[in-house]
Amino acid sequence: MHHSFLPPELWLQIFYWATFNPARKLNMLVTIPVFDSITHHETEEQFANTLRDKRSLALVCKWWHDNTREFLYEDVRLRHRAETLADLFEQSKRDCPLSLGYGRYVRKISLPLVQYRSSDPVHVWARKEVTRIIKCCPNLLVLSRYRDEVMLFGHDQESRSEASSSVANEESGNDIHLNSAAIRRIDWDNGPKLDMPRTVAVAPCATWLAQSLEVLSLSGENYLWPPDVLERMSVVRLPRVHTLRVATLCAFGIRGIYHYSMELPALRRIVLDRAEALYQLLDGCLRVWGPQVRAIEIGRNPRFLLSDYLSTLVKFCPNVETLHYPIFWAKVLGWRSLLEMPDFRFRSLRLVGLHAFQNTNVEIAGEPWQQIEGHFNVLLGEHSKFPSIRNIKLHGMEWATLVSDVRFQNVLRLADIQGAEISCENRTAALALEEARFETIQKIV
Numbered sequence: 001m002h003h004s005f006l007p008p009e010l011w012l013q014i015f016y017w018a019t020f021n022p023a024r025k026l027n028m029l030v031t032i033p034v035f036d037s038i039t040h041h042e043t044e045e046q047f048a049n050t051l052r053d054k055r056s057l058a059l060v061c062k063w064w065h066d067n068t069r070e071f072l073y074e075d076v077r078l079r080h081r082a083e084t085l086a087d088l089f090e091q092s093k094r095d096c097p098l099s100l101g102y103g104r105y106v107r108k109i110s111l112p113l114v115q116y117r118s119s120d121p122v123h124v125w126a127r128k129e130v131t132r133i134i135k136c137c138p139n140l141l142v143l144s145r146y147r148d149e150v151m152l153f154g155h156d157q158e159s160r161s162e163a164s165s166s167v168a169n170e171e172s173g174n175d176i177h178l179n180s181a182a183i184r185r186i187d188w189d190n191g192p193k194l195d196m197p198r199t200v201a202v203a204p205c206a207t208w209l210a211q212s213l214e215v216l217s218l219s220g221e222n223y224l225w226p227p228d229v230l231e232r233m234s235v236v237r238l239p240r241v242h243t244l245r246v247a248t249l250c251a252f253g254i255r256g257i258y259h260y261s262m263e264l265p266a267l268r269r270i271v272l273d274r275a276e277a278l279y280q281l282l283d284g285c286l287r288v289w290g291p292q293v294r295a296i297e298i299g300r301n302p303r304f305l306l307s308d309y310l311s312t313l314v315k316f317c318p319n320v321e322t323l324h325y326p327i328f329w330a331k332v333l334g335w336r337s338l339l340e341m342p343d344f345r346f347r348s349l350r351l352v353g354l355h356a357f358q359n360t361n362v363e364i365a366g367e368p369w370q371q372i373e374g375h376f377n378v379l380l381g382e383h384s385k386f387p388s389i390r391n392i393k394l395h396g397m398e399w400a401t402l403v404s405d406v407r408f409q410n411v412l413r414l415a416d417i418q419g420a421e422i423s424c425e426n427r428t429a430a431l432a433l434e435e436a437r438f439e440t441i442q443k444i445v
Contacts, residue, residue, distance in 0.1 A: 011067060015057060019071040021050040029108060029142055030185045030215055032243060034324050035395055037273050037299030038357045051077060073105040079112060082129035089136035103136030111145040139182060143204065146187035146217055183210050190220035190248070202226070208236050214266075217245035219273070224250050230258035237263040244285065247273035247299070252284030264289050270317065273299035275309045282316055290316035294348075297324040300357060308334045318346060324353035324395075328362045332374035335385065344385065351391045352379055356398035369407055380414040392422045399429040409440045 016024075033039065054072045058065045076085070092101030111130060134140065188203045203224055207216065216238065218224065225233070230253050241264050253259035259280075267289045272278060275298075286293070296317055298304055304325075311333040314320060354375070362368055379386055392415065394403070402408060403424070415422050424430040 008067070015064075015068050015071060018057065019050055019054050019068070021047055021075065024074070026141075032215060032217065032245060032271060034297060034353055035326070035355045035357075036271075037301075038326065038355055038396070047075060047077070051075070069102060070105045073102050075108045075110075076106050076133070077110045078130065078133070082133065086129045086132035086136075089133055093136060100138055101136055103133070104139055106137040106140055108142040108144065109134065109137065109140060111143070141182065142185040142187075143183065143206075144185075144187040146189045146219060181212055184212055185215040186210075186213060187215075187217040187245075188219070190222045190224060190250075192221050208238070211239060213238055214240050215243040215245075216241050217247070217271075218251040219245075219247035220250070221248070222250065223254065224248075225253065227254070227258060230254060230260070233258070233260040235261055235263055239263075240266050242266045243269040243271065245271040245273065246277050246281050249274070249277055249280060251277065252280045255280055259284065261285065261288070267292060269293065269295040269297075270313070271297045271299065272309075272313060273301060275301050275303035275307070278309050278313060282312075286313075286316045291319055293317040293320060295322045295324075296320050297353075298326075298330060300326050300329050302329065302359075302361065304330045305359070305361070307331060308336060311335050314346065319348045320346065321348050322351045322353070323349060324355075326355040326357050326359075327375050328356065328359035328368065328371055330375075332371065333378045346386050347388050349386045350388055351393065352386075352389060353393045353395055355395040356402060357396055358398060368402075369405075372402065372411070373407070376411045376414055380411075380418045380420060384418070389418065389420050392420055394422065394424045394429060394433075395426070397426040397428055399424055399426065400432045403429060403433045403436045408436055412437060412440050 033043065036043070054068060057068045058072050078085070089101055089103040092099075093103065095101070109130075134143075183206050186204070186207050188207060190203065203218075206213065207218075223230075233253070244262075244264065244267060249255065252261065261284045264285060267285070270281070270286070270293050272281065282290075296313060298310060298313070304310065305328075308331045310325060310330050314323070314333075362371060378384060379389060379392065412422065422433065424433050
């Protein structure tokens, strides 16, 4: 159909919905989804599929290209040919200075996590081109260099291995200059540890200086600051950061040598993806700001199953209202950290989210139902320290099988006694849960 058969306003709506993705809505763009450590591959696949659709639409004809441009460039995923994109953005600014060029459409930029060494020059990562691109993007809200295997290397295991084995010394991100008045989310991974001692992979300056920053994720195995800079640091103040995600031991400096604290007066949500980083998080942030935290989440990390990190984290956030964790990746709360306060209760907690993502170690040990029953007894049992829980949301389609098991009826009885509602985020699991409830009612009758 020729575009003249429909009014331009209708075509724009068609293009809008044909290319819809999570980067389109501001609240989704600057929010870390719950259980992102488990579902991030699905999210990246969605972004990648949408990008293919955008490219296809832009290639139909010049009119379609001109009218899909704002959607094509809203979410930029840099892999190779960054120089070509930088040239395009700069030329568009020169052609139409008042419109600021194509870069004005960009809201999110995703960078490669590693440098891809190859004889083919199009694969060589060039930070200079990244800086040129970012300078053309005055409305950039999100900068991400955080776990992007799907985006970079697809599902080809050989290419992933080649990339992982070819990581060289990371260049500093300190020369990436962001608009500190606009940037609202930074997800930064400073790369894997290649040698001893760790290298230094400095994050962009805006990570520590942007007064507009609201969401900060830090990951990786290398130092985020050179030792000579760390020696002079004591406090990093980020007044608008409400979500802090930690998956590195270096988020607060070098433990026992040089370290700093973070002043986060707006902090409301903590996502801890690495169990061993808990104590740096406590010393660098939560001992002061923990009481104002309202949401806690831990990621899929096997060390959470070795020790009761979760109850220690909850202890320092006594006013938490929502708690999310993968049930097969977290040790049942033992409250050893509260032995001196046996009567203490967390009366603010209303919602608990539990993901049933499989843990092969738990399955091999034959302990999945020990985990399920143990966690639900802590949450809903007679001696629960969470008397105000009213909703438990089950995430993941794995619950479809679990809620159909006759042993889950004991969990439903506990929920009824506590006055808590159990629901499933996955539709298949939700139908299985309804059947389980019906069977429970029949037995009572």
